[in-house]
Amino acid sequence: MYPDPNSRSAQLFERGQRVMPGGNSRVGVMFEPYPLYAVSGSGCRVTDVEGVERIDFVNNWSSLIHGHSNPEVLDAIASQSQRLLAVGMPTEVEIELAELLTARVPGVEQIRFSNSGSEGVVFALRAAKAFTGRAKIAKAEGAYHGNADSIEVSVAPSPKRWGDEHAPNTVAATEGLTDGVLRDSIVLPFNDVEASRQLIEAHAAELAAVVIDPVVSRMGFVQATPEYLTMVRDVTTAHGILLIFDEVFSFRVGYHGAQGEVGITPDLTAMGKIIGGGLPVGATGGRADVMAVFDQTKKPLRVEHGGTYNANPMTMAAGLAAMRQMTPEAYTRLNALGDRLRDGIRSALGEVGLAGGVHGCASMVALIFNDAPFTNYRELPLRRREAEMVYALHRYLLNHGVTIIPHGLMLLSTAMTEDDIDETVATMRDGMQMLVETGF
Ligand SMILES: Cc1ncc(COP(=O)(O)O)c(C=O)c1O
CATH class of the missing domain: 3.40.640.10 (Type I PLP-dependent aspartate aminotransferase-like (Major domain))
Structure with a gap:
């Protein structure tokens, strides 16, 4: 379970902090209370030092369009x-x-x-x-x-x-x-x-x-x-x-x-x-x-x-x-998976009765727990409550086999299949249900 102070990732974070300010060299990989340390990746899945495998929607912040070990x-x-x-x-x-x-x-x-x-x-x-x-x-x-x-x-x-x-x-x-x-x-x-x-x-x-x-x-x-x-x-x-x-x-x-x-x-x-x-x-x-x-x-x-x-x-x-x-056909297939994920998350929001917006295009997806439309930075509905909800969902997903960017962003890879998307949507729906039940 994440977080666990006795986990190998927690220990590595502590060790890293002795020699690097913040424990590592990249602000974007940090999340509270400690980041997970990776050890290997294959296809659309990444495995951490505990041996836990997750479907990877971070894809190194978009660079891994084919996932791992293509x-x-x-x-x-x-x-x-x-x-x-x-x-x-x-x-x-x-x-x-x-x-x-x-x-x-x-x-x-x-x-x-x-x-x-x-x-x-x-x-x-x-x-x-x-x-x-x-x-x-x-x-x-x-x-x-x-x-x-x-x-x-x-x-x-x-x-x-x-x-x-x-x-x-x-x-x-x-x-x-x-x-x-x-x-x-x-x-x-x-x-x-x-x-x-x-x-x-x-x-x-x-x-x-x-x-x-x-x-x-x-x-x-x-x-x-x-x-x-x-x-x-x-x-x-x-x-x-x-x-x-x-x-x-x-x-x-x-x-x-x-x-x-x-x-x-x-x-x-x-x-x-x-x-x-x-x-x-x-x-x-x-x-x-x-x-x-x-x-x-x-x-x-x-x-x-x-x-x-x-x-x-x-x-x-x-x-x-x-x-x-990345042929035109590969883009078509990948972007259709993006549509499937956006549609699935929208349905999941409706099913559990949470307000939210699912944004993005092609193979880039963003979930915000607020359905207000926005066209620029100042209209972006990213208040504290929305941010806390998405962090709570991120943590739920980590404990149920999926990793996303903690702010609610997801990047797809060609290594993913429709089954991977459907599995992710089902897990997200359960995570949203948890949010409802815990009173968010
Ligand atoms: C739009 C945009 N420009 C520039 C950069 C910087 O790229 P890099 O992190 O490879 O230096 C990023 C990184 O995320 C980005 O999203």
Whole structure:
């Protein structure tokens, strides 16, 4: 049973805390009172150090689109590891993954690889600043784009600090950001067409880029409306501002990425997660004339993009094996499983008589115990009670064979079957019944 102070995970957490602040190296894997430590994974299931197996809807926060130990990915890694782990030379497999992605993604004529989604965003921002000669970037309130200083603002600002609804404050999401960084970041009210247009126009002369994630994970996978995306595309084009899509997370929605689904082509795209087949990856892609700032064959070099592990052959081989399996048919099947899960959870809510909203699209699902609709961060019904309910459900699921992101997010993998989804829905229904019976 979780939690259990005598469990091996509890002991490892205590041991980890002696040598690492917080016990480990990643804020997102923590939950109270201690995180579970993993030991192995196979297909759609992950096993912890106690030997407890659970259906995995975390999928390493989306990167494991094929779940664990996908045979093709493992074969690619094994054979690549026999030949070359890492090398101070370029390799053909890097070109192969670049060819696959440029062929699939409308806005990506050229691409360069790095090692995390954050780096993919960092180099998109730097390319935009170099290309335009401007210093500022704009991003949506409530959106997360990784660790880069200039974009780690207004990710989850409190009502006390968020400021005017139509012109949000730029609120540091972490300590350690300088005033200069805050001055160079403009925060847009997501999906508010007129207010965002006015803000972009007001800062147009200084804006290098507007960064948008078309399906925002931190906001219950709320989607940018077609009107919003059309406005952002038009106003950025009119003012020579670059439009960057951060598809690090949302790239998994379809064969041509999120931009293929929404039918708007950005100037630059940041990617990561699934394109590395489970190994660390990031990428920056876009218009060839903008990507030319990275061209090290031209003098002077405009943007230096280095990195000891950039396009390392292990990641490239794993990514290629993973992405080749993501055929249009694979997306159709995976996204149908997403629909099945959303429908199932909705029915379960109805059956037990709990108010709730089931959000998301494709293979991304979010459950919020509140049926209020929302289109942006401020409308997101995430009050204390809702959060406590979802944490209680998360704990119930852990004790009944399912693991989800503690905030109620679920990412599907191609390793899942309809039976896995149905089993999960049945367990969630029982968990919701428990919530009703315990008086939530
Ligand atoms: C939309 C988005 N952008 C960027 C990142 C950063 O990617 P990484 O964690 O690989 O640095 C994430 C990570 O979750 C993300 O969801």
